[in-house]
Amino acid sequence: xxxxxxxxxxxxxxxxxxxxxxPNIPIVRGEGAHLFDQDGKKYIDAVSSWWVNIxxxxxxxxxxxxxxxxxxxxxxxxxxxxxxPAVLLAERLLPLLPGKQEKVFYSDNGSTxxxxxxxxxxxxxxxxxxxPRTKIIxxxxxxxxxxxxAMSVSGRSIFTDPFKSLLFDVxxxxxxxxxxxxxxxxxxxxxxxxxxxxxxxPRVLGAGGMLxxxxxxxxxxxxTCQNHGILTIAxxxxxxxxxxxxxxxxxxxxxxxxxxxLSKGLTGGTMPLGxxxxxxxxxxxxxxxxxxxxxxxxxxxxxxxxxxxASLASLDILLNPRTIENIxxxxxxxxxxxxxxxxxxxxxDVRQTGTILAMEWETGGNTSYLSELRNNLxxxxxxxGIILRPLGNILYILPPYVISNQDLDYIYETIxxxxxxx
Numbered sequence: 055x056x057x058x059x060x061x062x063x064x065x066x067x068x069x070x071x072x073x074x075x076x077p078n079i080p081i082v083r084g085e086g087a088h089l090f091d092q093d094g095k096k097y098i099d100a101v102s103s104w105w106v107n108i109x110x111x112x113x114x115x116x117x118x119x120x121x122x123x124x125x126x127x128x129x130x131x132x133x134x135x136x137x138x139p140a141v142l143l144a145e146r147l148l149p150l151l152p153g154k155q156e157k158v159f160y161s162d163n164g165s166t167x168x169x170x171x172x173x174x175x176x177x178x179x180x181x182x183x184x185x186p187r188t189k190i191i192x193x194x195x196x197x198x199x200x201x202x203x204a205m206s207v208s209g210r211s212i213f214t215d216p217f218k219s220l221l222f223d224v225x226x227x228x229x230x231x232x233x234x235x236x237x238x239x240x241x242x243x244x245x246x247x248x249x250x251x252x253x254x255x256p257r258v259l260g261a262g263g264m265l266x267x268x269x270x271x272x273x274x275x276x277x278t279c280q281n282h283g284i285l286t287i288a289x290x291x292x293x294x295x296x297x298x299x300x301x302x303x304x305x306x307x308x309x310x311x312x313x314x315x316l317s318k319g320l321t322g323g324t325m326p327l328g329x330x331x332x333x334x335x336x337x338x339x340x341x342x343x344x345x346x347x348x349x350x351x352x353x354x355x356x357x358x359x360x361x362x363x364a365s366l367a368s369l370d371i372l373l374n375p376r377t378i379e380n381i382x383x384x385x386x387x388x389x390x391x392x393x394x395x396x397x398x399x400x401x402x403d404v405r406q407t408g409t410i411l412a413m414e415w416e417t418g419g420n421t422s423y424l425s426e427l428r429n430n431l432x433x434x435x436x437x438x439g440i441i442l443r444p445l446g447n448i449l450y451i452l453p454p455y456v457i458s459n460q461d462l463d464y465i466y467e468t469i470x471x472x473x474x475x476x
Contacts, residue, residue: 056080057092079436084111087457089441098440098461102454105260105292107323109371110456116322116367123363132160132356139362146369148331152302153310155331159349160357164291164317165199167328168253171313172203173351174332175251175285178339181347187250191242191284194226195262196255198289198315207253209262212423225249229259230271239278246282251312253287256303257407260292263448264412266405269306276309285336286311295319295372296381296455299408312336322368327361380455384409387459388451391466400473402447412450413469430476438468 055063058077066072080092087110089097102108109116123139130137144158159174161167172190179186190207197213198204205214206221214221225245227238242249256272259265279286288311293303297319304311313336316329340349355361371377388411395413396404403414417427423446431449435442442449442465451465 086110087454087461096439097436098453098457098465100435100440100442100451100453100457100465102319102452103323104318104443105297105452106318106321107454108295108297108319109322109368109377110454111323113322113324113367113371115371116324116364119363119367120324120360123360127359129355129358129360133352137357137359139359139366140357143362143365143369146366147316147329150301151314151331152304152307154333155314156334157332157337159330159332159351160353160362161328161330162353162355163199163326163328164289164315165201165204165328166353167291167315167317167330168198168204168207168287168289169201170328170330170351171253171287171289171315171332172207172251174313174330174336174340174349175287177347177349178285178336179250181339181342187248189223189225189245189248189250191225191227191245191249191252191279193229193254193259193262195229195259195265196226196253196289197259197261198253198255199291229265229267230275231267232271235271235274238275242275242278242284243282246284249279249282249284251285251287252276252279253289255289256293256307257298258293258303258410261445263414263445264405264410264450266407266412273308276307276311280309285313287313287315289315291315291317295368296377297409297452299381299385301372320368321361321364322371324364324368325361326355327358327365377455381409383459384453384455384457384462387462391462391469394466395469395473398473400476409455410450410452412448415447415449417447427476431472434472434476435468440465440468 057080061078081089082092083090087099089099127137148155159170161170192207195209197208205217207224208214228234230238257266257269276286288304290302294316300306312333314331320329321327340347385408388406392404392406392411395401400416401413402416405412415427417425425446428444428446431444
């Protein structure tokens with residue numbers, strides 16, 4: 055049996071209707087921005103393998119640091135114990151975050167980082183007031199993960215439909231713009247005494263379709279929330295670590311979120327790790343002689359030393375001037391290319407923030423994740439040796455920072471061809 059046949063016999067893949075699914079492509083190795091299948095075909099990983107692989111595949115420096123850690127300590131229970139990598143990463147990461155973040159809580163992935171943040175905010179009010187606030191505000195097209203709390207604060211969609219009766223109520227609002235900002239602030243003011251927190255993806259909503267909005271309007275929402283004591287959670291799982299052109303997307307804001315959620319690029323795409331950070335106000339609400347005010351949350355692999363070793367290595371690479379130059383280079387090339395396709399009759403919109411470039415195809419109203427256009431685009435680029443995984447009618451490029459100009463130009467040329475042929 056081939057590897058694809060063996061896979062089909064025993065594996066259930068994510069976001070995939072397994073009946074009639076195309077055979078999965080066996081990947082045998084990675085190098086830089088490229089993946090290679092068992093037949094030797096090379097693919098450009100233009101979506102960073104679900105946005106995690108920021109430094110390229112099989113990075114030798116990260117591999118070296120992970121191997122070193124494996125020979126010293128692979129894991130230890132993190133309740134009652136600690137270790138050097140966990141402390142060092144927190145010491146290095148907190149000063150890089152916007153604002154006055156003071157504590158790191160480790161978990162396993164982006165969804166769990168969000169779960170932790172939501173629980174911190176809700177319990178904050180339980181711990182500090184006899185009439186706790188319970189409402190949460192989020193954006194209508196948000197995506198914060200697939201666990202139940204994360205689904206609840208995500209926009210309702212085909213991903214959440216089977217579970218809608220089990221999700222807790224959330225006040226969803228539109229993305230802010232010049233036309234609706236006053237209305238959104240009015241709604242927050244009206245609900246203020248009930249709202250525990252506001253969770254948001256800063257400046258770019260990823261899985262919602264790479265939807266982009268201006269920092270100035272987010273700033274106004276944060277200011278309104280903070281005026282009423284509403285806690286604010288920045289979900290930088292996708293936008294963090296250089297994706298939007300700055301180290302963190304919230305750097306361009308005047309107001310400081312109370313909590314941050316981090317994952318994906320955190321380990322350079324090497325292995326799972328999640329982080330939730332918070333400021334002093336959040337942390338001190340849990341300091342008490344009353345044991346019931348403890349945050350009773352944890353994971354078996356909390357603060358895994360091997361994952362953290364990958365994160366420390368990734369941070370070294372990310373802070374290297376060469377990486378910063380690459381982020382700027384990709385951003386500039388995206389911007390130049392975007393101008394060449396803006397206004398194309400097959401495209402409804404072209405938008406870019408940093409290394410993220412999105413093209414919204416005109417579909418006559420059918421923008422479903424399940425649309426035929428999505429499949430046609432995916433297979434068209436796959437045949438050309440480019441991995442692009444459209445979100446319905448949204449084609450986007452979100453490459454590793456090591457991608458070459460030659461590879462970028464080939465992707466751009468292939469997009470021009472798709473606009474001509476499809």
